[in-house]
Amino acid sequence: MKLLVTGATGFLGWRTCVLMEETGHEVTAVARPGGAERAAARGLEVVEADAGSPEARELVAGHDHVLHFAGIPDPRRAREDPARAVRENAGTTLNLLEGCAQ
Secondary structure, X not given: OXXXXXXXXXXHHHHHHHHHHHOOOEEEEEEOOOOOHHHHHOOOEEEEOOOOOHXXXXXXXXXXXXXXXXXXXXXXXXXXXXXXXXHHHHHHHHHHHHHHHO
């Protein structure tokens, strides 16, 4: 199965990438620009992209499933900038759903 994993260098995303790769899935790891070293060192296919950008919708094509872990998981950081939290959490999810619909 070909999987697109956003937030691939975060806590859940990284562990998911490793587990899926170890169980024989083909993983494309999406990491923020500048954050791809660990995934690349593991031998994963890595794409540096902002999962909330319109260009990221194109990444969905050719994948069987999208596992979306990108966002702001820390409630304290979300309270500091609520607009950013909504944009990076809900907005990114909506963006990827639009990519799935295309």
